[in-house]
Amino acid sequence: MSAPSSPPNPTLFFETINAYQRTAALKAAVDLGLFSAFSGAPASADELAARCQCPVRGIRILCDSLTLFGFLTKEDSKYTPTSDTAFFLDKNSPAYLGNAVKFLTAPGIKDVFEGLTSTIKNGKVHDSEKGTTAPDHPVWMDFARTMGPMMFGPAQGAAALVELDTTRDTKVLDISASHGTFGITLAQKSPRAHLVALDWEAVLTVTEENAKAAGLGDRFSKIIGDAFTVDLGSDYDVVLVPNFLHHFNIADCTRFLKKVKAALRPGGKVVIVEFVPNDDRISPPSSATFSLVMLGTTPEGDAYTFAEYQKMLGDAGFKDAALHPLAPTAQSAVIGVA
Amino acid sequence: MSAPSSPPNPTLFFETINAYQRTAALKAAVDLGLFSAFSGAPASADELAARCQCPVRGIRILCDSLTLFGFLTKEDSKYTPTSDTAFFLDKNSPAYLGNAVKFLTAPGIKDVFEGLTSTIKNGKVHDSEKGTTAPDHPVWMDFARTMGPMMFGPAQGAAALVELDTTRDTKVLDISASHGTFGITLAQKSPRAHLVALDWEAVLTVTEENAKAAGLGDRFSKIIGDAFTVDLGSDYDVVLVPNFLHHFNIADCTRFLKKVKAALRPGGKVVIVEFVPNDDRISPPSSATFSLVMLGTTPEGDAYTFAEYQKMLGDAGFKDAALHPLAPTAQSAVIGVA
Structure with missing residues (x-):
């Protein structure tokens, strides 16, 4: 057994059981063009909400979450994409990966994980043989x-x-x-x-x-x-x-x-x-x-x-x-x- | 802007867009009673598959994934729960959190994140006002x-x-x-x-x-x-x-x-x-x-x-x-x- 942490810490459990929210937040940011709305400068939630044509509450919480997940940095209530985010997730970058989100979360890829327990138990993907x-x-x-x-x-x-x-x-x-x-x-x-x-x-x-x-x-x-x-x-x-x-x-x-x-x-x-x-x-x-x-x-x-x-x-x-x-x-x- | 990583690295993008798989793997392990199948000793995928009454391929891949995600350790093809895993995720522990998985992944909690983009755009949860x-x-x-x-x-x-x-x-x-x-x-x-x-x-x-x-x-x-x-x-x-x-x-x-x-x-x-x-x-x-x-x-x-x-x-x-x-x-x- 590994050395016990003291006190026992359920953080990994909560982070992991809620990990699907990270997928959802990243997908939403790509769908909304959030990472393409910075034009190379820090921006506030109000500014980003206006550029993405969304109410500010959702954009502010989304940006805070993406800061926690490592895609943005935040200083004085302004957000900035990390260099990797700007490189891979700004539509204006030739290395833009945002289009891959469609495949990576497509039916037949993502939804089948809802049935992972039965896939493991039955030895086959739940809704088809193949x-x-x-x-x-x-x-x-x-x-x-x-x-x-x-x-x-x-x-x-x-x-x-x-x-x-x-x-x-x-x-x-x-x-x-x-x-x-x-x-x-x-x-x-x-x-x-x-x-x-x-x-x-x-x-x-x-x-x-x-x-x-x-x-x-x-x-x-x-x-x-x-x-x-x-x-x-x-x-x-x-x-x-x-x-x-x-x-x-x-x-x-x-x-x-x-x-x-x-x-x-x-x-x-x-x-x-x-x-x-x-x-x-x-x-x-x-x-x-x-x-x-x-x-x-x-x-x-x-x-x-x-x-x-x-x-x-x-x-x-x-x-x-x-x-x-x-x-x-x-x-x-x-x-x-x- | 933060200092550019060299070369640009898409790892965080892939980890995050696939993060829902972590939720699925943890939920499957809890559903299958995997963390309760160790009886305090390291166990191989074959042993765990027999105890969970599942084909071995799924259990082996699940255990490797849970090792990567920090819930198990692996040595010489045998897996061991970390002390936090044993404390919170073994049904025999009084601190068992596995039952919370039902709420944390329930309809109305997890599935609504499928519509996070429209929730942000419309300022309301997609399938209801409330x-x-x-x-x-x-x-x-x-x-x-x-x-x-x-x-x-x-x-x-x-x-x-x-x-x-x-x-x-x-x-x-x-x-x-x-x-x-x-x-x-x-x-x-x-x-x-x-x-x-x-x-x-x-x-x-x-x-x-x-x-x-x-x-x-x-x-x-x-x-x-x-x-x-x-x-x-x-x-x-x-x-x-x-x-x-x-x-x-x-x-x-x-x-x-x-x-x-x-x-x-x-x-x-x-x-x-x-x-x-x-x-x-x-x-x-x-x-x-x-x-x-x-x-x-x-x-x-x-x-x-x-x-x-x-x-x-x-x-x-x-x-x-x-x-x-x-x-x-x-x-x-x-x-x-x-």
Whole structure:
């Protein structure tokens, strides 16, 4: 047992049982454009209420709460966004993350946590057999539309880890391509790279828009359907598997990686991008907490350790599995050679 | 502006937007009796899953998450509750707080935060004009049934601050008596004290049960109804106003305190028990965060500062307003003399 605190302190209990209020306060601030209402200067609750066109009581309590939660500072009744808040949550910042709130609190993601007790007890997500892994689950449209900017960091890190031969035609397959950020970033490394994006049909309209906007032109094509059952094609130089395997159990991941291996040229690479916790599964926090998201939203998913990916890759016939943290992001790349 | 972090770090954004998952994990652990399944010794996920009769995947991810959130420690794949967890969240502990989870996540409390944006925008709780201040709101039955044990600390602290003359009959009025903990604790200081409990009719059945169990016998009576409009009676030595005023605006609080003043004997005392933040409204955190609960659940409530209570009491005709923090609890007593 750890040393007793003296006197016993229920603060963590209250903070945690009320933690949902932090989500609500942050979402409200983003919805109301609060963090975009400062114009680089401290502002009072009265000023912010006028700019957000809200009664002052709610804005004042919201600002005090966001100060307590670390998003604002307060001095002489005036609030100022922290530098991280201004960088990520002011709509005028190119790094704006506010649009991701829609996916992160979407039906199928947030509401299913209301049933977490029965999910744990029954071993499945309460309102469906498959959770977000169901075919054409609508949440992946929100994901594709809003999460691309958050993936620039991991996508650039992953692209930096693999070479594409610029002296010949090459082929890249992006599994669960979504916004396309991973595949597009990699394909841009060679003017002779062709990107094949795989996802649900509706989602691929977003991928295609983004590929066109990135100038890939006719160097882009699509595979519509379930990655486990659809024909992946062959002779790929690289298969990207970003934030996909965490939705499934180890046996299914291994089976899928065998299919990927068969689609790669000899010497081709699979690039898995994931939250990869250490073997203790409780560090680092930003990766380890992801397993709870998978518990809440998928029937069998998890945040797998590198040892587990190493085993899956070995069992699927890959060699030289290697782990590459994509610092400063919370994600890592696991690369195997076909 | 605060000094920029380098590089910009979105961790606080992700932690906060996902904070609702902490609530869900803690609630699931309480629902499943996880913290009561240790019997004082470290246990593995397999052992805990067997004891809680759940598949192991969910229990393992839940335990890792609760380790990250500070409720458990983990060593060599075995989990141990912290001393605070064992004290407050093991059903076998007399200080068990798990029953409070029902009130703290009840409809009318937690679900209304889904509409926080519109609450702020419209200046009222989204699905009703009155939020939890509506007559006979069912959440107060949950409160009365589950929150009494959490109030022992503040109730003992408040009772210690006022004397009851044991040489004559005295009268104590407990406003929004609920579980009755405040009134019963004070009335037990004198065998000649009579306790009058005011609340909604259904709630008073709980108060009465608890008063009988505490041995007050015929030293207990009830006033049913809306504290703002019902006749309070007169000649009270003490009127307790615990966790009531925070639901209302300052004008209504002042009006109510005038009514309390009229019901007290000259020299009698009003004892307000509340979360009272400092004038900056952002400290201490355990009091200051309460204003967000009032924003989410009431049309006009707040966590008022001592300066505000002092003004209300003065305007209502009280003298000698004084603040008494009820350490180690997060609450304070504000006492005024009639």
